[in-house]
Amino acid sequence: MGVEPIGIVTLLVGVICLLRGSGPTVIAFSIFPVFGGAAALLFGSTGIQPGHLFLGFLLISALLLHGNPSSVVDRAFQSPPFVWLVLLVVYGVLVGYFAPRLLQDTMTIVPLGPQAGAGSGGTIPLGPVSGNFTQAVYLFADLVTFSLILAIASTPRSFRHVAIGLLCFGAANVFFGIVDLISPGTPLVDLLSYIRNASYTFHADELVAGMRRIIGSWPEASAFAGASMAVVGYCGTLWICGRHNKVSGLLFVASCILIVRSTSSGGIAGLPVCLAILYATSLFRCGGSTGTRASLAVVLAFPIAALLFVFVLVLSRDLYQQVYDFMDVTILSKPTSLSALERGSWNASGLSNFFDSYGLGVGLGTVRTSSFAVALLSNVGVPGTIFFLLFLLTGVLLPRGTARTYEADVGLAARNGCLCLIVGALISGSTVDLGLIFFIMAGLRSAVPRGVRMSPATPA
Template identity: 25%
Template sequence: MEISFVGALIVLGLLLVGRLGKMGLLGILPISTLFSSTAVVSMGFLGGAPLLVQTVIAGIVIVYYGLDALRRIERGGSRVQIALIAAFLAYGILSAFLFPRMFEGATSVFSLSRSFDVFFAPIPLQPSSGNFSQLCYFVLDLCLLTVLSARIDEVSIGQLDRGFEYASRFLALIVLIELPMRYSGFGDPFFFLRTANYELLTDIEIGSFKRLTGFATESSSFGSQCAIFLAYAYIKYNSAPKSLMRLMTLVVLTIGLVAATSSAGYVTFGFMFGLAVLRSAYGSFRQRIQPSEVYFFVLVSLGVICVGLMYLAEYDFSALNSLLDTLIFNKANTSSGIERGSWNTQAIRNFVETYGFGIGVGSSRASSFFLALLSNTGVIGTALFCMLVLELFAHYHLSSNRLNAVRFSILVCVFSISLMGTVVDAGVLFYTLLGLGLAEVTRLRKEYARMRLRYQAAPPGEPLPRG
């Protein structure tokens, strides 16, 4: 076991901020997800896999709120949500131990185990350390989801909501620090935070274009972070009182997403922008379109144009053409594209050759979260995951600013991980968002039920009570 001084210091700093800033432990959870390349400790029993800052904070949340969450479930929490989470968790554990042995040698996989020297070539399926290490992350994520979805009081939900707003502003501050330092020749200003050892493509330059990485492992992850928090900040800006801080956060996060030069980030941004246009169009049919939405589209367009002009002022058009060709038009022919394509092809074979059961959590990787989920957990695991996400949208009559922000962000997050997720672990950020959304759904359902009871108990002719 090897402890990282930087990671431990960040955890202590976040806990101190949560305490002194009255954000609470839940408020710092979304902020901790930004430190996705900072390890706190490397665990030998996990095959040397690092425990990141977000993992440690999530573990503290589970321990601190676990017993209280169980009591709330017993007092009438959402039984459907808890049943789905429990079923998904049980099936994941069963698959990790049973399927690699049941289908041993029946198919080939790109193993997640660190014990194999051959990393980029498929090997016959067999039990490996990846089954245990990835299962630990899988269990932690679903335990976190259980705790968050059971914390249905207004204070806890408000802390999580504020945490996402502060995380969006903090991410914008990271962009404002890194962008000028990259182009002034200083290099990576956050290199000291990258204490986790990952074997990923971490190029920080494509042609003449510098790539922003923030606190993330690579530019693609940073672009995904910008898109998810931009989606949350966009809904909050349109539904909450307007402020210059919220407006500047939107513009800076857009610039950061563009400057990350990630093909997955660009496609995710296009998907999010399309959702925003459809949402505004639907709102215009029901009522007059909000001026804030017009301002958002104008400022986002100006942000993209400014970044483009900055690039063109320093470089010629051949550099821009090379960038677009590498990231978009010729992505499939790059070494990264070829490698990820082979992962996806093998994931589909794993699903077919195991008759739809899957090869077990942690047995293999893919270049798409849903292909990784389908190949690792099969039809049953994929169906349970989709049912959990659909719980956010099943009760379409329920609506609030928080729930709308979570729904919009979840769609962007799901789209993003479907492009670049490599393992069954959807990440602490995703399950924090989902937990906040499920808790808000349960709270609104209880509030709606109380309003109905008050209405039924009111004398005839009385107006509908407010609530």
């Protein structure tokens, strides 16, 4: 076992936060998932990310030092989304163990992770793979994260701590994106190597349309864009609702710019969907005595700005050609690229595995895909997909809180953050695991009681 420099930093921050209290601990935990390309601890070729390592400190804080284990358990089991998530994890673990053995050699798969003996197209006969264990661990960590955030955020003070922690995650993601943008030819390249030490293939020097792709603290541009889309949904909604509006507005704009600059096809294709979600939110949030100026401005100005942009493109042939060339390279010509053809073959293989397994799935962590929807169907089948959809419905989609209070607005922001992250995953997600940041936002959303006000509205 080896402890990396980022691991030492994680351990030091964890100890300091435990001494400072539950607030700093949950805020720090919300930030650490930004290190998606880092390994805090290394066990051979397997690494533990800083976010998962810091989850241990959150457990100690919530169960031993600053909380009550019985209250955490009671709060979790009283929550319907927790039950559905437990069923997803249990089914995923069971099918991940039995399906590759019972159906061994009956079909070929594109395995998740490096696998010796892969044939043409990267396929191997179905059988147990390392991803069955690692994805089970990740999904269990997601369950623990959701249950802890759900319990911690059940008090107004801690609810605000989680909300601020997610803002800090957005700030950290923007910071590393900007650092990556300006790093070539500077000592910053060496500093970034300390948070890009996991056993992934990093795509830090790829060029698209003559521009170097931005990956921030993540392994590739699509992962950076996916995290940034979650920030767009969360911070954009906070700005629309007038909550923490100076910080949230800045992070929203910066994240939108960085998504486009990252040249990630999934990010550029998904960003308009995220903006449409925010526009729909503005329609419901504007008007009345508690309507915000930002929501009204979005409702009125967005259509005008869109028409003005189209008008400028029509008048300026040079600008139109530049925009068209950029969109052609990143989106329009993407389906014919080698990477798109490869990812398309992953999805085709995954759908074939879904039908060949009679809709039950070939096991959690068995198959690599290029869409979250296909990952669900191929890995955990119809039962697992139903469990996830019920978790999403009861924990994220159903209305919560008294409308236009601080809790309801932050919960709405967490909901939109989850939806925007799913948009990115549907385009390019390769696994069932949506990451810790998704379940932090889902836990925060689920912590808002349905139709009940936690406390008087907190001033922004």
